[in-house]
Amino acid sequence: MKRFTLQILGALNLALGAAVAAPAVIGTVTASGSFRLNGDTVMANGTLTEGAIIENGLGSLSVRLAGGARLSLSAGSRGKLYSDRILLSKGEALLQRGFGFDVEVLGLSIRPESATSTGRIDLLGTKQVRVAALTGSFRVVNALGVLVANVAAGSALAFEPQTPTVAAVTHITGTLTQQSGHFLLTDQVTHVTVEVTGQGLQAQVGQIVQVIGTLNTSATPVAGASQVIAVTSVQTIGTAAGGAAAGSTGGAAAAGAGGASAGAGIGIGVTTIAIVGGVAAAATLGGLAASGALPGQSSESR
Secondary structure (H helix, E strand, C coil): CHHHHHHHHHHHHHHHHHHHHCCCEEEEEEEEEEEEECCEEEEEEEEEECCEEEEECCCCEEEEECCCCEEEECCCCEEEEECCEEEEEECEEEEECCCCCEEEECCEEEEECCCCCEEEEEEECCCEEEEEEEECCEEEECCCCCEEEEECCCCEEEEEECCHHHHCEEEEEEEEEEECCEEEEECCCCCCEEEEECCCCHHHCCEEEEEEEEECCCCCCCCCCCCEEEEEEEEEEEEHHHCHHHHHHHHHHHHHHHHHHHCCCCCECCECCEEECCEEEECCHHHHHCCCCCCCCCCCCC
């Protein structure tokens, strides 16, 4: 009887050990053709565990995560999946029902702001990513948690992380306002609101200005702002009453002149390019592509 009891206990221990060792399932994947899952070629469907690596083939591929997020990966896309994020290293991902789920790419985290947010994240080569908010809005933050952009529903922005030297520079354009003794500016491109500090700002209130400065990590921004920028250069573009079009075109022209003092021309043509949190952003891919070598990048480095 004692021996029989020991055998039962041994079997239970083995079963419990297997249960503990089994990796947790975080979702499932279905595809119209073959794909690779953790290096193995799989047909039609598979089960996902934490840290699973997916490489799509030529067909469509859909991921359903236990937390509710839905992902569609385009042909040739590759990513590493966790329960709360995907590290996209190639291709394009469509994210739906992804509140609380991030798409991480090029050191950036793209975060839906609601359960109804639907977005397309497209890795363009090795240096740029395009974020299109189809429904709802998205926030883009850098590796340090600094807000880089707010992408509103129906809009798209292209991003390119900068070299360390240029990453220290913030370059934004917008209408300067004053709130309880603090100066605020919402960038026209990224829609990020910052508090700006420096000399001569009072005279610029109500004007559309181009600001170059550096992030003050030790300062706490006033309510409504995400960060504090210590201004090194401010240039008037026009008055707020002049309209957004005048500010946008003028900002691009002035960006070339103002950017020269920062080391390179930032605005090219009629597209304004902002730098926030060490990342260049433009409202269209053409805005980044048209600028050739972006701040801190030579043509050789590209």
